[in-house]
Amino acid sequence: MGILEVKGVNKRFGGLQALGDVNLSITDNTVHAIIGPNGAGKSTLLNVLIGKLIPDTGSVMFDGQSVLGRAPHEINQMGISRVFQTPEIFSELNVMENMMISCFAKRDGSFRMQAMADMYREQDVVDKAEKMLVDMDLIDKRHDHTAAMSRGDKRRLEIAMCLSQDPRLLLLDEPTAGMARADTNNTIDLLKQIKEERDITIAIIEHDMHVVFSLAERITVLAQGSPLVEDTPDNIKGHPKVKEAYLGEAA
């Protein structure tokens, strides 16, 4: 049994079969990459996993519990965190405030009324936020407004915010899209380090094969809404079906 079990998931948008009978099992404590050409249904699948889309049929179980029909914040509280393609952070707030929001969410759950406490006197949250920022090498920028930060820094902050919640499953949607090579390599190193240090499962959707083969332990190839093959990176590399899906019949 994997930590995440997707069984028989179908999703239609009008006449388009976005996902057709998707079965996917992600093993605990692995890095699992989902790849596929454009329009293969990767983003749709991800949106199903985080509760943004409800599939027409099928089940999605996380650690033995169904995620279907739950609100995104409930799914997050179950232990699934998501990193977006373009970094989603609180851009009007500074780095420390961003970090503290996720630390509060971890400590207090989805809602807690604390209107008379001073946020900077909640020592446990402040300490945890500072520690995360030190770990992520962002502590010098703690008072900076996030809107002006580089894309790499925004990405690091977003990942730090997700990690502060100690998720069991971290979903990354093209984490290096639009990044320079150096930033991409930094992100790969960062993810490798996270994997080593933590008891965490990482599911990653990615176009960049360099990233995929540097990180993944298992790879699922999606094509036209259905999983084509699932195997280890070495076996995927030379797989004829994968070549066909990516390069067309002629190849």
Add this chain to the structure above:
Amino acid sequence: MLGLEKKDFNLLMVVVALSLFAPLILNIFPKESAFAFFNGGYPDLMQRFAIFGIFAIGFNILFGLTGYLSFGHAAFLGVGSYSAVWMFKLLGYNVLPGLILSVITAGLLSVVIGFISLRRSGIYFSILTLAFAQMMYSIAYSDLFGRWLGITLTNGETGLQVYNNDPQILMGPNSSTVPHLFGLEMNSRLTLPVGPWEFVFPVGYYFCAIFLVISFYLSIRIFRSPFGLMLRAVKSNNQRMTYTGLNPRPYTLAAFIISGMFAGLAGGLLASMDPLAGAERMYWTESGAVVIMTVLGGVGTLLGPVLGAGTIKYMENIISKMNEKLLHDWFSFLPESLEKAMVWSASWFTGEGWHMTQGIVFMLVIIFLPGGLVEGGQKLFKRRKHKTEHDTKTKQPAE
């Protein structure tokens, strides 16, 4: 101090000092001088500064922090006033039960309106709140519920007031017949002539000012709390908030209720100063006024709403009183034709035309100071600081 950082504590002290010395500051011109007209230190206006300051502080907790622009906050103001007058009718003229009830009813009403309106955001939220407030206005104006129940609830267009045959069960034979706090009458005042000046210290104003200071203190605490942080998170990125495991709905609803209760308190205070309540207090222009006050002063800043409320109420009360006779007096030193021209052009912006002035001031602030009057103050302060720093830097080499 009081659980506040030094900077916030200083800000609170500024508000305390302003409230305490308002009767002196606002009567800066001697009584018989030419500028005495510009004195705003009479009880009725000072009360309004404080009451609408509270209204705007509460509104800013919703709009400034969460970004949800309510266009129906006057409904809570009106409901607060009606509640307070009903307490005067049933119990007597002590203002405390009235104020307590006005906060409670406004709170309950904001639970209902907030729960429904907050299902939408942006312009749809604004329209929903506007619709609710106009509905409340119509209900109050026609006394719909009262007619259903066969009683007088809002007394329709006449407005709710206290009559001699009302129960007033807590009234003894010697009780005061104006709103009071355990015998301290709200309309009593201490007049202090100092040379050519005349300072008035009204009880009602100081009573409101105490609530203003408390409201300001509460708003600082909310701004600095984890709750306030979450409200700013709502404004900044709703999507990231939900994917951080936070449910924005209860946060926005709590902010809506809190700001509704502030508005209810303001409404109760209005009735405590003058025991009347009319439907026009719920009209959409009142809702618009609090938006203008907050934006003019500075959305999302602590001091902004208070400054905005003060500025608008001052203009409303002073500029609207500039009539043609007064203008003729002012321009009488000019040759007659020029005087007429001046009076004619000035009359566009004074008296009934004060809305024109308000509009122009509002436009200028929005265009040049999007952060409101507070931003203006900050810019001024920074420029001076920058200048002194610059001066010392240029002087240094000479040493």
